[in-house]
Amino acid sequence: MPGAPGALPVVEVDLGPGVRAGFTTRSGGGSVPPWDALNLGLEVGDATRSVLANRELVERWVGARVAFASQVHGADARVLAGPPAPSATSVGLYDALVSTSSSVAVAVLVADCVPILLADVEAGVVGAVHAGRRGLLAGVVQSAVEALVGAGARRDRLRAVVGPSISGAAYEVPEAMRDEVAAELPETWATTAWGTPALDLPAGVTAVLARAGVEDVRCLGICTTTDDRFYSHRLAQRHAGTTGRFAGVVRLEG
Numbered sequence: 001m002p003g004a005p006g007a008l009p010v011v012e013v014d015l016g017p018g019v020r021a022g023f024t025t026r027s028g029g030g031s032v033p034p035w036d037a038l039n040l041g042l043e044v045g046d047a048t049r050s051v052l053a054n055r056e057l058v059e060r061w062v063g064a065r066v067a068f069a070s071q072v073h074g075a076d077a078r079v080l081a082g083p084p085a086p087s088a089t090s091v092g093l094y095d096a097l098v099s100t101s102s103s104v105a106v107a108v109l110v111a112d113c114v115p116i117l118l119a120d121v122e123a124g125v126v127g128a129v130h131a132g133r134r135g136l137l138a139g140v141v142q143s144a145v146e147a148l149v150g151a152g153a154r155r156d157r158l159r160a161v162v163g164p165s166i167s168g169a170a171y172e173v174p175e176a177m178r179d180e181v182a183a184e185l186p187e188t189w190a191t192t193a194w195g196t197p198a199l200d201l202p203a204g205v206t207a208v209l210a211r212a213g214v215e216d217v218r219c220l221g222i223c224t225t226t227d228d229r230f231y232s233h234r235l236a237q238r239h240a241g242t243t244g245r246f247a248g249v250v251r252l253e254g
Contacts, residue, residue: 008038008061009229010249011220013161016121020062020105021250023115023163023220025229029054031244034236039244040068041109042089046244052089058107062251066105069094073134077127077147080104095135096144098127100151105251111231112171112224114201115163115248116141118214120153126250131205137184141205145212155213162209163248164230167223168200169193171234 012022029038030053035046040058042051059066065083070090077096083104084091091097097106106128108115113132119125129144149155168190173181178197181204182189188204191197202219209217224232236243 008057010061011164011222013117013163013218013220015117015119015126015159015161015250018121018253019119019126019250020253021117021119021126021161023248024058024246026231026244026246027229029057034241035244038246039231040107040247041111041245044244045242058247058249059105062105062249063253064103064105064251066107066249067091067097067099068107068109068247069097071095071109071130073132073138075135075138075140075143077140077143079147079151080106095131095140096127096129096147098125098144098147098151099250099252100125102252102254105249107247107249109245109247110163110165111233111243111245112166114165114205116144116160116205116209117163117248117250118144118148118158118160119250120148120157120159122157123152123154124252125151125153126252128248128250131201133181133199133201136201136204136208137181141208142212145209145214156215158214159216160209160214160218162202162205162217162219164220164222164224164227164246165202166225166232166234167221168198168203170223170225171198171201172196173199
């Protein structure tokens with residue numbers, strides 16, 4: 001399946017030569033409001049046919065079949081050596097996917113949670129991770145790194161990009177929750193722009209990656225609640241509405 005660079009407005013990131021990686025935006029798809037337009041989530045009320053058509057557009061962009069999981073805010077990771085069945089819309093209950101083949105890209109769906117893309121070019125292995133508050137505490141980032149290492153990656157060769165997500169300045173939580181999470185991950189302690197307790201999940205992810213031995217980590221610093229290129233579940237909730245999901249996608253090019 002040939003790639004079509006530029007066909008979708010994707011925020012592309014550099015994970016090394018021979019790796020195609022990026023974060024999709026709301027634009028370029030066929031979903032109608034409130035999911036407009038490139039919604040990739042099948043469980044948010046959008047028409048299945050629209051979501052599947054949108055996923056095909058992403059596959060054309062990345063140049064291969066894309067594997068999605070049914071995310072459960074857990075810590076399980078799956079390694080894929082080939083594409084899922086043509087009719088499969090999920091490869092199982094996972095929050096981290098790893099690919100060792102150019103025949104399958106891996107993706108995670110988000111709309112405020114933190115998407116992380118990783119690659120070790122020399123080992124020929126890439127990964128995508130979904131890290132919300134619960135998954136971060138459950139150890140999904142560490143689990144993903146271990147899966148990558150188990151597939152041949154080296155920690156000191158891994159390159160990671162932390163994608164668009166809700167920022168510490170916007171992720172308001174009860175003070176007790178902030179204290180509980182920060183007791184395990186001090187880097188997550190934050191205050192909103194309006195002065196209330198908050199959690200900085202991207203800072204927590206970055207810290208966990210560093211402690212797991214990943215030295216090359218880039219955080220895009222894009223907040224989904226203020227950048228309207230991306231879906232935000234929390235922003236939609238403020239208006240008693242629903243919204244779609246964008247994806248972090250990564251593939252080894254052949």
